[in-house]
Amino acid sequence: MFSKTCKYGLRAVLYLASQAQEDHKLGVKQVAAALEVPQPFLAKLLQQLARVQIISSAKGPNGGFYLSDKNLVANLRQVVECLDGPDVFSSCILGLPSCSSANPCPLHQQAVAYRNSLLDVMERQTIREVAQRIGAPEYAQSPLSLLIKKDNQP
Amino acid sequence: MFSKTCKYGLRAVLYLASQAQEDHKLGVKQVAAALEVPQPFLAKLLQQLARVQIISSAKGPNGGFYLSDKNLVANLRQVVECLDGPDVFSSCILGLPSCSSANPCPLHQQAVAYRNSLLDVMERQTIREVAQRIGAPEYAQSPLSLLIKKDNQP
DNA sequence: AGAATAAAAGACTTTTTTATCTTTTTTTTA
DNA sequence: TAAAAAAAAGATAAAAAAGTCTTTTATTCT
Ligand code: FES
Ligand code: FES
Numbered sequence: 430m431f432s433k434t435c436k437y438g439l440r441a442v443l444y445l446a447s448q449a450q451e452d453h454k455l456g457v458k459q460v461a462a463a464l465e466v467p468q469p470f471l472a473k474l475l476q477q478l479a480r481v482q483i484i485s486s487a488k489g490p491n492g493g494f495y496l497s498d499k500n501l502v503a504n505l506r507q508v509v510e511c512l513d514g515p516d517v518f519s520s521c522i523l524g525l526p527s528c529s530s531a532n533p534c535p536l537h538q539q540a541v542a543y544r545n546s547l548l549d550v551m552e553r554q555t556i557r558e559v560a561q562r563i564g565a566p567e568y569a570q571s572p573l574s575l576l577i578k579k580d581n582q583p
Numbered sequence: 584m585f586s587k588t589c590k591y592g593l594r595a596v597l598y599l600a601s602q603a604q605e606d607h608k609l610g611v612k613q614v615a616a617a618l619e620v621p622q623p624f625l626a627k628l629l630q631q632l633a634r635v636q637i638i639s640s641a642k643g644p645n646g647g648f649y650l651s652d653k654n655l656v657a658n659l660r661q662v663v664e665c666l667d668g669p670d671v672f673s674s675c676i677l678g679l680p681s682c683s684s685a686n687p688c689p690l691h692q693q694a695v696a697y698r699n700s701l702l703d704v705m706e707r708q709t710i711r712e713v714a715q716r717i718g719a720p721e722y723a724q725s726p727l728s729l730l731i732k733k734d735n736q737p
Numbered sequence: 738a739g740a741a742t743a744a745a746a747g748a749c750t751t752t753t754t755t756a757t758c759t760t761t762t763t764t765t766t767a
Numbered sequence: 768t769a770a771a772a773a774a775a776a777g778a779t780a781a782a783a784a785a786g787t788c789t790t791t792t793a794t795t796c797t
Contacts, residue, residue: 430584430671433785436678443677443689456743470786476745489794490742517584522704523597524590525726532724535597535716539704546697550676550690562689570686572679587755610773624756630775643764644772 435512437466438474442484442508446496446560451485454493474512483507501557509551518548589666591620592628594727596638596662600650600714605639608647618727628666637661655711663705672702 431439441460448463449455457475461468475494479486485497509517521528522540530537562568585593595614602617603609611629615622629648633640639651663671675682676694684691716722 430674430676431678433678436676440677440679454743458743467786469788472744473746473786479744486744487794488742488744488792490796492743492794494744520584522584522590523594523727524585524587525594527726532726533722534725534727535713535722536704537725543697543700543704546700550693550697553693559689568687568689571688571691572681572686608773612773621756623758626774627756627776633774640774641764642762642772642774644766646764646773648774 431509431517432513434470434474435509437464437471438478438508438512439505440464440466441471441475442478442496442505442556443560443563445484445494446501446556447563449493449495451495451497454487454491454495456493460494478508478511481507481511483511496556501560502555504552504555505559506548506551518544585663585671586667588624588628589663591618591625592632592662592666593659594618594620595625595629596632596650596659596710597714597717597727599638599648600655600710601717603647603649605649605651608641608645608649610647614648632662632665635665637665650710655714656709658706658709659713660702660705672698 441464444460444464445455457468457472460475461471464471475484475486478484479494482500483503484494484500486492486494506518519528521534522536522544523534525534528534528537530541534540563571595618598614598618599609611622611626614629615625618625629638629640632638633648636654637657638648638654640646640648660672673682675688676690676698677688679686679688682688682691684695688694717725717727
C-alpha cells in the first residue's frame with residue numbers, strides 16, 4: 430500500500446515519539462537497530478522528514494532525532510505525503526490521470542469512501558496519541574512494542 | 584496504492600468486460616491502444632490473468648481476449664490478488680511481519696476498517712456490474728469511457 | 738582550540754518493477 | 768496443406784525504488 434520508505438518512516442516517527450525527547454535524542458543507529466531497518470536508508474529518510482520539520486534533529490554529541498511538542502501534535506498524514514508524495518490520498522484507484530466526481534472511473538464513488546477512511550486513519554489522531562498506544566497493555570504483543578521492550582532491557 | 588501492473592490489469596479487465604464477447608474477442612494491440620498502456624507489458628499481464636482463468640483467451644485468427652459469462656460474475660479482488668499477490672488485503676499498514684488483533688500495531692484497529700472498505704470495493708460487485716457503469720451517462724466524462732467512445736468511432 | 742560525535746549531503750550499487758523484443762505454439766481460413 | 772493471425776513464453780533492457788558508502792558540516796566536550 431505505502432512504499433517501504435513510508436512504512437519505515439511511519440514506524441520510525443512512532444518509535445521516536447514514544448522513546449525520544451528533546452533531552453534524550455536518538456541516533457539513527459539506535460533507531461535502525463530497534464526497528465530492524467537498514468541504517469543508511471533510514472538516515473536519509475529521517476533527514477528528509479527533519480528538513481521539512483516533521484521531526485526535529487540536532488547534530489553533534491548527544492545529537493540525534495526526536496519529536497518536539499509541536500511535532501507531536503501533528504498527524505501522520507504529513508509523514509506519508511512527505512515520503513510518498515502528495516497524491517497518495519487523491520489519485521484514481523485505477524491510475525487514470527484525473528480523479529473527481531466530475532470525471533469518475535467506475536470505481537470512483539466507492540473508492541473515495543475507502544480513501545477517506547485511510548485518510549481518517551492517518552489524520553484524525555495526533556502522532557502523540559498513536560504513539561502512546563505502543564506502550565498500552567492491548568499492544569503488548571505488537572512487534573513494535575516488543576522492539577521497544579527489548580530495547581529498554583540491558 | 585496498487586502497482587501499475589494491477590491498475591493496467593483492472594482497466595483492461597473492465598474494458599474487455601464492456602467491449603469484448605466470446606464472438607468478438609479483442610487482441611492485445613487493440614486493448615493496449617485503447618487504454619494507452621504499453622502493449623507487450625499488457626500482453627504479459629493478460630496472459631497471467633488468462634492462465635488462472637480470470638479472463639478467457641483464444642489463439643489464432645479471430646482470437647484474442649474476452650470475459651466469459653463465468654468470468655463476468657466473478658469480482659475484482661481476484662484480479663488484484665493475481666497481479667499484486669495475495670497479501671494486499673491482509674498485511675500490516677506499517678509493514679510489520681504479522682497483522683492480527685492478537686498482534687496489533689498502533690494503527691491496526693483503524694487500519695483494518697479501511698482495508699475492509701477497500702476489500703468491499705473490490706469484492707462486493709461483480710465485474711459485470713462495474714463494467715456496465717462505464718457506458719452509463721454519469722460516467723460519460725470518465726477517461727475510460729472516453730477511450731471506449733473514441734474506440735467506437737471510425 | 739582540538740578531538741569526538743552525529744546529522745547532512747551526495748555519489749554510487751543493487752534489486753525490483755516496468756517495459757520491450759524475439760521466438761514458439763496454436764488456431765483459422767483460404 | 769500452407770499462410771496468416773494471435774496468444775504464449777521467455778530473454779533482454781530501461782527506469783525506479785531500495786539500499787550502501789563516503790565526505791562534509793555542525794555541535795559539544797575536554
Ligand atoms: S476516478 Fe478513479 S477513483 Fe476517482
Ligand atoms: S498490525 Fe498493523 S495493520 Fe494490523
